[in-house]
Amino acid sequence: LVLSIRERILPHFAKATGLLALAAVLAVGSNAGMLYYIDSHSSETMRGGSELTSADGKKQDGLGLQYATAWSYGKAETFNMLIPNLYGGTSQGGFSQDGEVAGVLRNYRADVSQVPAYWGPQPMTSGPVYLGAVALLLAVLGMFVLRGRSKWWVFVVTLLAVLLSWGSNFMGFTELFFNYFPMYNKFRTVSMILVIAEWSVPFLMAVVLQRLWCGELDRQRLMKGLRSAVLTVGGIALLFLVFGGALMSFSGQGEDQLPQEVASAMRSERASMMRADAFRSLLFVLLAAGVVWAFAAEKIKKTAFVLLLGVLVTADMVPVNLRYLNGDTFVLPNRAEIRPTEADRQILADSTGEPGYRVLNLSVSTFNDASTSYFHRSVGGYHGAKLHRYQDLIDRHLSKMNMNVYNMLNTRYVIVPDQQTGRLSVQHNPEANGAAWFVDSVAFVETPDLEIDALTTTDTKRVAVVDERFADALQGVVPAADSTASIRMTEYRVNLQRYEYTAPAEGVAVFSEIYYPHGWTAYVDGEEAPYFRADYVLRAMALPAGNHTVEFRFRAPHYAALTAVTRACSLLLLAGLVAAVSVAAVRKRKQTENS
Template sequence: MAKISGFRNILTNLGIILFFIVLSYAYLSPLLEGKVLQMPDIEHHKGMSKELVDYREENGEEALWTNSMFAGMPGYMVSVIYPDNLARYINGNIRKLFSIAGFLILYMVGFYILLMSLKINRWLSVAGAVAFAFSSYFLIILGAGHMSKANAIGYLAPVVAGVLISFRGKHLAGSLLLSAALSLELLANHLQITYYGFILIALLGIVELIFAIREKTLPSFFKAVLFLLAGAIVAVGMNFSRLYTTWEYSKETIRGPSELTSESENKTSGLDKDYVVQWSYGIDETLTLLIPNFKGGGSQVNPGVDSESYKALQRQGVQNPRQTIQAVSMYHGDQPGTSGPVYIGAIIVLFFVLGLYVVKGPEKWWLVAATVVSVVLSWGGNIMWLTSFLLDYLPFYNKFRAPSMTLVIAQFSMPLLGFIALNNILSGKVEKKVWLNGLKWSVIFTGGLSLLLAIVPGITGDFTNAADSMRFPDWLMDSVIADRKSMLRTDAFRSFLFIALASGALYLWHLKKIKATPFIALLALLILVDLWTVDKRYLNNNNFVPKRQAENPFPMTPADKAILSDTDLYYRVLPLQNPFQDARTSYYHKNVGGYHAAKLRRYQELIEHYLQPEMQKMVAGLQSGSAIDSVFRQLPVINMLNTRYLIFDLNQAPIRNPFPLGNAWFVSDFKMVGNADDEIKAMETFNPAETAVVDQRFIEHVNGISIAKESNGKIELAEYEPNYLKYNFEAENDQFTVFSEIYYDKGWNAYIDGEPIPHFRVNYVLRAMIVPGGQHTIEFKFEPKSYYTGNKISLASSLLLILAVAGYAFAQFRRRKALPENE
């Protein structure tokens, strides 16, 4: 009987997974028509990764470095494959098989595993999985193309399931599940989500420790911790190459410390504080968890042609009001902008509050603590006293921006507590009078608040934010406010309605008017309708385009064609329209700008101190009618980066810079400076064609050298690959040679005639070396030990996990086989 039951259990789970697949494709139905989701971040990724992808396809190996963004940077966080992490085959096949629907399926399957691990009713677990997966933020990030974030969220629930299983006594099973899920979680490569997952698990560990002390079960607690640590070590080992290279690189990026001492109060050992808190959730904005349009929805949401704003535009005689209304944003929250609210569902909030009354034990206190921590951290700059303290003292917290993202924890903890509560009620673990009292107060709190806001929305504030005065004239503002009030009133009543229906269904079950299974089905339907209809506001069929349109998001323009007609091996291009949030140029050219959240810090500081001011000077000079020669002579940093072309209009010929310094050149002098502050200041008045600025830490490379004031030598680039540069050098005397390449000593090695030779940093970001007189071949090779050593560790760890899982599965098979037929 046990064997038959086990077989039925497998078939049932397969049926549930099939239901998740069908539901995902029903939501993303244009996929069945051969269309693809148009995702801005994926379009950017295609631009930034083009050089790396092309190299991989042509050579069958990884370049690891790209010169197509920010004049050169490691490709670790752009597009690098780590071949010896065998978990990548699982993740890759899910994506190939299901396309974008795979993420929605992963959300549901992962949360279903978690609920089942807690012994929640199977059908209630299905409903809970649907509730978790269709939380608005999880769909919004799919529309934006935040694939690594979605992947990391999807694997978070199985990671937590492994921890819970181990703490409940099944140490080996929990450890193996944790190891497998965490390996995939880390493979997703969204360390911010993983970090929030660790916060969630840390809070669980603290609560479990408190209960273990109180119940005198410390040996079992520490045994579980040891098993979990072993599983985590294997998972980290599987991802060691990626983690090692990322850790090594991160110290040199804007997520690492700056050597400049200016604005020290805004600095951390990671990101600057003002950059971290730009996207902070408003304190009152937290009510979007209950009412989606509490702050007007997303920044691109407009009131439509039936609105008071549209009528005001018509009264004012505005031409083409249908077009103008598109610029009237209903969002009035604290963030600079948002694609949509974090809405977990009015029904989920109802049952989360009910869980405060009916759930006992460590799960309750863990999930309540996680929710509170999540919400408070999301406020970011709105409680700067706390955020500043955490940025200074909480390990790694300052490596991540956008505090609003911490609400991912609440989107996990609130439905989990809610469905634990429902399971306790349906299974009879809670006395009727207790849960009925809890239901009464939960409805009063959630439904009453929703109804109050529906009746008197004005009590929430004035429905404006700081940006409104710059966006809307006075004659329009009253109408905008009226439309925002109307949106809140409508959605508040909507939430009240779903709360009334869900609580009414539970009460009907209590009265035995419906049985448990129909009640769960009705509840799941209500939750799905609630979330589905809100999600469709932000991710719908309009987000899909024909596949051919998405394959090349950057059609070639006249400017691109003109630049590409220049067949020299290597030069750089600078777009003048939003250059440092631009991946389009990287699709075709070696970009001085780019689009990436982890650019090298020194390059970011070069942008702020020189590139942006030089661009402004250049534009002003050209607009004033100054001669091109006189304008470009005054742009030393742009010139030292070998910027040959500037794009000001994609449909017109580019501007050609007459004075780029080329791939390499000789200088006749150098200036030694004491630190980074002096180094960047010295560049205010230097001529990079003649002088190099050298930090004193590299004094050993230039001590005692004799530099020829004039040189009849030459150096030219002979071969180019993103990770390999070859130069032909010829000169009578030793030459102080500067290369227009970004200095990064965690992998770039220099060779003269095949022999290693040291190189050093000059001009804040560039490479240089002293080359002896004569004829030589100079090579730069990108050979990061962190990548190659890490891959060996990843392979060993992958094999270890495979053997451990296979051994456990074999042991379980033999145990089941040995069971008597009637058990």
């Protein structure tokens, strides 16, 4: 805008800005459905916070700061963008099968693939954010030779990504964004913001190559900038090559408890890995600089320039990538298939005929493992954005093995490992509440804290704990104990649950399904009926007397309208692309005819 005012080209600025605004509208519109559902779902998940009061007396909006910054990049670890094995690379092995560590571990009959080469500050990692020595050299070259408008915005967003990736290692800056910038507290792993640097650095590299290709860079300025870029990027690699062994400890957390010869071998091999990659990166920096110099000095043609740089980038990036994603990562379907254990088969042979029961698997990390769900409806499992109410239930009750809560979740079977043999056995839980049940009374509470705390002592088979915000749904309804009333699930699908019940009088039924307000609709004999939340996470309804069928059906809200918007904007984008290509072709033909 400032430049447009100075050069008196405001109409051009207005047109360009208008086109960008239109592009933004079409970009959002062509993803309207996905964005809407993510936004509406987010508020119900851990990313939207919790209604419970924390220790400091506040309600949490978004993820907790400590949880969100668990994977924080170390400040020195940032240099693995240039030297991939600066901090050992990966937590999934990483040491050589015939290296120093493997030799020592043979004395302990231990497998070297189980020992993490990574020793940095993150809890674990699958590999470094390696940007490439060639890409970094050319991007830094761009900082020395490009005009300000072409480079400073790229530099700023890259620096911002790096600073935010430090997380708990630069907490003041992280807290600023976490507390005041919209949606930032939804991140699960702050280090993932380095994906911006993985885009911006190659982008700046591409701009430099485009200017070189078109001959838009002054030769003297280019040579001076190339020298500065080599000294900067190559100098960092050389620094770690020569002094890295003295500057770094190469020792991870807790490794002081290992036998001295093992810990010493791990430090020694990590230092060797770092030096090897520092030399490797320095070599690629010098080779790439040589290619750029040869092209600038007109020693090689454009074709050779492109081919040589292409070879260097490929030789730089692909071998590093293959360290973490190679042929061993891909397996045949029959090898990846999850096969049922004897315990699984025993549960799958359930003969009660009523669907909807759940399984608690104590042979795995119950709330961080999803394998149980392959065969059963698991009471555990894992998701990075679990419903916040269910996470509250895990923290307050399930992790403490409150069987009253497991019963209300209809946990009919428990898989238990034998402590001696490891063999799995199945325990039947006869106290499970069932897929649905009528309660004798309703206990209203004023706050979510009181609601979840009440589950510690309340007999959920007889009493439903309900937030007073749902009092209107029970206006005039007086549930009472009635041994003749019964309700059972007859069909279970992910988007449909069907129940049949008999009740001589109006009553309140609780359903062992998680309450979620967006898209689920309840019906009694095909007629829509209201429902509400009970026992902090479950569904409940006031049901009329008689013999009736209850259904819960899911339909994504506003699906037709959002689909129409998404389709229309996508078609407009495609039409715009076709129009732009057509206009460019016409202009080129006219220029050719005029010349």
